[in-house]
């Protein structure tokens with residue numbers, strides 16, 4: 001084993017430096033460049049070996065064995081700069097708040113749909129879904145009693161199933177973000193929390209996910225295949241409340257984006273407080289001649305109020321309304337500015353599951369279309385960070401339905 005390990009380290013160093021090693025072995029792990037392309041050292045950032053931990057092919061179990069480092073995440077696209085004359089890709093992000101694998105098996109359903117439809121997504125995990133109810137006293141929510149929560153604690157079988165889905169989702173290339181913990185809204189909720197209170201909420205969420213093995217006693221389960229302290233780079237606040245105080249907490253934690261902003265126009269994103277702001281968006285709502293927010297809860301509120309099980313005779317119409325709103329939002333930018341489409345949902349069964357069906361239909365309808373990329377929020381951030389800021393400024397000047405002068409976007 002030791003010999004293998006040593007070889008792995010040499011290979012990793014050769015890759016990192018991109019040149020001949022001191023013994024004159026071939027570059028890049030023995031692969032001699034066969035193409036006439038310029039040396040990768042000219043256009044690809046070469047991490048300094050001393051500054052970057054090298055992957056030696058060994059699984060590194062972290063902490064109590066709840067998480068592990070298994071190498072860079074599989075199935076990730078390489079962000080590419082737009083070329084002259086090129087039209088921007090149409091990004092579509094499907095995102096899921098909570099991410100519990102419950103009795104409805106919605107996490108596994110959409111994870112499989114993602115694989116089948118070429119869609120990678122963002123799962124905003126509620127950290128509490130990795131904490132058993134018997135250990136609820138470990139949770140100290142801001143402005144609430146110890147162990148309190150606005151969502152139900154998961155059952156032990158659901159915690160196990162959720163851990164399994166998280167593991168598979170990450171291996172499929174999906175992103176695991178955070179929906180924080182107790183889902184407190186309105187009075188004493190996230191909208192009233194200070195930055196320090198948000199920091200505490202975030203730290204606790206990370207702690208639950210990185211210590212589930214100790215807290216649950218599920219010693220026979222494999223570790224999550226990622227280092228959550230590094231993979232976690234974005235979140236969505238429950239009820240989309242409290243972004244102002246939350247942003248500095250996220251920035252301090254090294255986040256790259258926040259997806260908590262409600263109801264903004266469907267335009268190319270900007271940064272807020274130094275991180276990308278990926279809002280839910282106002283989409284055309286054809287059936288009501290108005291605009292509606294790109295989230296299941298807002299369709300529910302507009303259709304059956306706060307009744308989660310409205311009149312079943314209306315389900316077909318409501319489902320069609322939701323689907324058509326998402327598709328209208330898609331078509332507007334797909335044939336227009338190409339601004340990313342951001343969609344948020346919970347795993348729920350409201351009004352007979354019509355909002356889940358609407359999302360499934362939209363995913364099947366759009367993700368394989370020409371130029372469309374159904375991706376995670378982090379992958380959108382990667383792409384934006386790879387672009388010329390001047391190009392992004394031009395894109396931001398476009399109205400949602402207004403195509404750019406694509407032949408002259410990048411010169």
Ligand SMILES: [Zn+2]
Pocket residue numbers: 097098179183237238239346
């Ligand atoms: Zn939520």
